[in-house]
Amino acid sequence: MELQTLCVHGGINENDPTGAVEMPIYQTAMFRHHDIGEGGYDYSRQQNPTREKLEQLMAKLEHGREAIAFSSGMAAITCLMELFQPGDHLLATDDLYGGSIRLFRGVGEKNGLSFDFLDTSDLGMLAAKIRPETKAVFIETPTNPMMQVTDLRGAAKICREHNLLLFVDNTFLTPYLQNPLDLGADVVIHSGTKFLSGHNDTLAGFLVANDPKIMERLRYFYMSTGACLAPFDSWLLLRGIKTLGIRMERQQQNALALAQWLKRQSWVSRVLYVGLPEHPGYAVNADQSRGAGAMISFEVDSSTTALRLLRNVQLILFAESLGGTETLLTYPMTQTHADLPKEEREARGINDRLLRISVGLEDVNDLENDLLQAEKA
Ligand SMILES: Cc1ncc(COP(=O)(O)O)c(C=O)c1O
Incomplete structure (x- = not known):
């Protein structure tokens, strides 16, 4: 299916017993069970059908296996940092969104992580900054606000050679224009507040990945920390993406x-x-x-x-x-x-x-x- 068609049709509710075309807003905190051990939905922090539909659409748009929808872009990046232990070191583009730098320095460093910020468009410098304790590279391309561009295939090659995870914040270009997972990234990040929602009216964030082990850990941190996207906001995102x-x-x-x-x-x-x-x-x-x-x-x-x-x-x-x-x-x-x-x-x-x-x-x-x-x- 072509991208524009996926944007329009990807959020449609295929199996609703009433025939409702648009995904309903399941405005509920919990789901009733009829028997012990019965599967399905439990509690909306864990999963909610409206949010699940949105996550499935985002996974398809970003060519990922799975996506997780957060209450904001910063909530998504905060969850991503839970993959690391005190002592771990990360490399990041120096011209990142200021809020990401604040999170890394103000919260990440407090939690025992260390960061080096550099112009990741210079791949030689990126390789030179890797230390034995480096675990990941966090890139925005184009950057905010100086519009530097990093060669993602080149960065992914360096990350593979050094066994590092590659994270790409794809907020500026969106999956309509760029798919970092196809270029070698391990996790794609979005502030869904921006082009995805598209109408300046809601906050949202996403993490998308292919590796089931990474997704399993992120889901665990997500469920444990609770920065989930509300059903109504999930619906606003589904509606926004139709016209992405x-x-x-x-x-x-x-x-x-x-x-x-x-x-x-x-x-x-x-x-x-x-x-x-x-x-x-x-x-x-x-x-x-x-x-x-x-x-x-x-x-x-x-x-x-x-x-x-x-x-x-x-x-x-x-x-x-x-x-x-x-x-x-x-x-x-x-x-x-x-x-x-x-x-x-x-x-x-x-x-x-x-x-x-x-x-x-x-x-x-x-x-x-x-x-x-x-x-x-
Ligand atoms: C590139 C980028 N990433 C992440 C964020 C954070 O997203 P949010 O404001 O949804 O928390 C922003 C916000 O401006 C951004 O521009």
Whole structure:
């Protein structure tokens, strides 16, 4: 089945006795039994039919054996960290979503793990940073917000040679555009809050994997710690994913047009979009994915211009997050990456002139006009 068809039909309720086409919201905490030892559902923290349907769809979309749906992306990454013991060391992309860095440093290190953050697009450096106690590599590609691209096949080869697990946060491209498990990743992570849900109205997260042993351990931690996705939110995700393909196509088309337009503006000094042929990661991304997505970062000529844009956009929303129907303008320095030390942030290029835009479904002319009027305000 083609991807777009799977998005539309994958959440349909095949065997409902009433003939209901859409998956019902099983808004129940527990399930009754008629006999001792009877199988089936027990308790919704463990499993719920609405969530199960969503997990099956996510597994198919990511070419995995199984998926687990969490109450947020951070809950999914937190569960993933339970695979490790005190003393274990992990390598991670240095330009990760700021919340992941906060989790690794603020919680992971407290629990006895250690992390090295590096530019994983440099595979030589990745290999050089491996230590005897290194257990896994955590990658985002393209990264947030500097849009670095890592060669996932190359990273997977290094991980295999050193017996390391490879984790890929695929939030930016979604399974519609990239399938890291096919490229050698062991676990794929998603913030389902973003493009998957797609409407800026719910939080969700996913882990998807192929290895039954990994999935069994993750399920155990999931059930034991309890950050499960509620039935109604599972249903919202099922509904959002129906239009994932068409949204990604259109948002990506808008993003390319907007990136090209931004390049022509005198007040824009740099545009980072993986779909522009001059982007250093263009060829690698094109080789391992089916598109460049809808995230753009750009640098303007001064912090005054950045603040003027943020304060004066009218149609575009000055807000954190990404991936929904509405275009959002983010100031990574004070929002997504506020918790990073200033020197570290600036060394990575997250300065007071850098803006990130999550391109939505509006007419791109309206987005351009909004940025123009905000710049002139
Ligand atoms: C790439 C990426 N991964 C993970 C997360 C965390 O997801 P959530 O906000 O659903 O907890 C985010 C949130 O912005 C993100 O951008």
